[in-house]
Amino acid sequence: MHNQAGSYYKSGVAKAELHEYAAALEDYNKAIELSPAYADVYYKRGIARHELHDYTGAIQDYTKAVELIPSYASAYSRRAVSKLKMFDYTGALQDCNRAIEIHPTANAYNNRGYAKYALKQYVSAMQDYDKAIEMDAGYAPVYNNRGVCKYTLRDNTGAIQDYDRAIELSPDHADVYNNRGVSKQVLKDYTGAMQDYDKAIELSPYYAFAHLNRGITKHILKDYTGAIEDYNIALLYNPGHSNIYCERGVAKYKLEDYRGAMQDYDMAIYLSDDYTKPHYYRALIKQKAKAYTTAINDYNKVIELKPNYEEAYNNRAICKYGLGDYAGAMHDCDQAIALKPTHYRPYYKRGIMKFNLGDYKSAIEDYDKAIELNKTNGRAYFRRGNAKHRTGDQPGAYIDWRTALTNGHKAAEIMINKHCK
Numbered sequence: 001m002h003n004q005a006g007s008y009y010k011s012g013v014a015k016a017e018l019h020e021y022a023a024a025l026e027d028y029n030k031a032i033e034l035s036p037a038y039a040d041v042y043y044k045r046g047i048a049r050h051e052l053h054d055y056t057g058a059i060q061d062y063t064k065a066v067e068l069i070p071s072y073a074s075a076y077s078r079r080a081v082s083k084l085k086m087f088d089y090t091g092a093l094q095d096c097n098r099a100i101e102i103h104p105t106a107n108a109y110n111n112r113g114y115a116k117y118a119l120k121q122y123v124s125a126m127q128d129y130d131k132a133i134e135m136d137a138g139y140a141p142v143y144n145n146r147g148v149c150k151y152t153l154r155d156n157t158g159a160i161q162d163y164d165r166a167i168e169l170s171p172d173h174a175d176v177y178n179n180r181g182v183s184k185q186v187l188k189d190y191t192g193a194m195q196d197y198d199k200a201i202e203l204s205p206y207y208a209f210a211h212l213n214r215g216i217t218k219h220i221l222k223d224y225t226g227a228i229e230d231y232n233i234a235l236l237y238n239p240g241h242s243n244i245y246c247e248r249g250v251a252k253y254k255l256e257d258y259r260g261a262m263q264d265y266d267m268a269i270y271l272s273d274d275y276t277k278p279h280y281y282r283a284l285i286k287q288k289a290k291a292y293t294t295a296i297n298d299y300n301k302v303i304e305l306k307p308n309y310e311e312a313y314n315n316r317a318i319c320k321y322g323l324g325d326y327a328g329a330m331h332d333c334d335q336a337i338a339l340k341p342t343h344y345r346p347y348y349k350r351g352i353m354k355f356n357l358g359d360y361k362s363a364i365e366d367y368d369k370a371i372e373l374n375k376t377n378g379r380a381y382f383r384r385g386n387a388k389h390r391t392g393d394q395p396g397a398y399i400d401w402r403t404a405l406t407n408g409h410k411a412a413e414i415m416i417n418k419h420c421k
Contacts, residue, residue: 005034009041012048021048039068043075050082058082073103080111089118106136110145117149125149140169144176147183156183174204178213185217193217208238216247224251242272250281258285276305280312292319310340314349321353329353344373348380351387360387378409385412389419 012027028045035041046061062079066072080095096112099105113128129146132139147162163180166173181196197214200207215230231248238244249264262285268278283298299316302309317332330353336346351366367384370377385400398420404412 005031005038005041008034009038009044012044016044016048019051021051024048025052037068039065039072039075042068043072043078046075046078046082050078050085055082055085059086071102073099073108076102077105077108077111080115084111084114084118089115093119104135106132106139106142109135110139110142113142113149114145117145117152122149122153138169140166140173143169144173144179148179151179151183156186159183172203174200174207174210177203178207178210181210181213181217185213185220190217190221206237208234208241208244211237212244212247215251219247219251224254227251240271242268242275242278245271246275246278246281249278253281253285258288261285274305276302276309279305280309283315287315287319290322292322295319308339310336310343310346313339314346317349317353326353326357342373344370344377344380347373348377348383351383355383355387360390363387364391376407378404378407378412381407382409382412382415385415389415394419
């Protein structure tokens with residue numbers, strides 16, 4: 001290397017160690033001008049570009065480094081990381097394979113595990129994470145990544161154990177606390193989840209997803225106002241995330257702020273039209289307002305995105321019935337039952353429709369099934385009693401009304417007083 005080029009190179013390395021990557025980049029540029037065939041300078045410039053979020057430039061530099069030295073394992077490994085940032089998971093996997101072939105390290109296995117995870121190769125990813133830990137048991141990031149993989153495989157207890165180890169090794173990473181909070185939330189350890197989200201936010205106050213997840217936990221605990229406060233903060237730091245708008249909309253819905261909820265669902269759908277949840281909840285509000293036609297439009301979208309969503313068929317049936325489309329309503333109830341025959345609600349709803357159409361015998365059959373599946377549903381007993389009353393079965397009606405009253409359906413007392421005295 002040219003002497004002056006060497007000086008620029010060493011100066012760039014020193015500046016990079018101080019995280020002065022823009023200044024380091026200038027020095028590396030000068031070094032390359034003087035010695036354009038020196039692989040290490042391209043490698044170091046690639047690192048600086050990566051840190052400055054110029055992933056395309058970083059990949060170009062790593063590519064030049066491996067052209068000059070085809071066995072440059074670290075350059076392959078670093079290029080893989082930049083490709084991961086560019087969502088080129090297949091390319092990253094190929095680079096990790098090459099790096100491991102040349103010089104296997106815990107970092108290379110960890111990166112390959114990450115690429116495999118992104119490609120939904122979860123079991124193979126786990127194997128790479130295990131190998132990384134075998135090679136370096138003190139490598140904190142791999143425990144976090146393996147924890148995420150275990151969470152995806154629904155092993156939340158195992159995930160928490162990995163997050164615990166990652167925190168033990170490196171206690172100042174907000175991501176790990178956030179991830180551990182998510183697994184605790186799934187296991188219904190809401191107090192523990194809240195503590196982890198609090199810690200993540202303490203370490204990184206602008207961490208939108210920690211605010212989002214804490215909001216979701218508050219929502220589960222029925223603290224809808226507190227949830228909205230967290231969603232508001234999350235949106236300040238990540239205003240383009242549809243899920244945050246949707247979750248805030250659901251919280252507003254719970255507080256009966258239907259106008260505010262609609263605005264949030266509209267924004268969530270604007271940002272991500274293929275997101276099922278805001279379409280479904282927006283349809284619920286429209287249904288509540290008896291805007292059945294537009295509610296059906298949203299339920300249609302939900303069913304298009306999620307064809308096995310039984311509740312969408314059930315609610316669309318109600319809307320169709322409200323518009324006088326009785327055949328369409330019955331068909332949707334039938335579909336809901338076919339999708340989830342152990343759920344009482346579609347039988348109950350279909351029974352109401354049959355009753356209103358004067359088919360009392362068939363209505364009783366549906367109420368029978370609804371009661372079989374949910375023996376404490378006072379409304380089903382009440383409505384079956386009404387149907388029996390219409391067929392002249394007064395003793396059966398009285399028994400059902402009494403049972404309905406026992407199960408908390410007070411309207412049954414009116415029927416008893418009116419018809420059973």
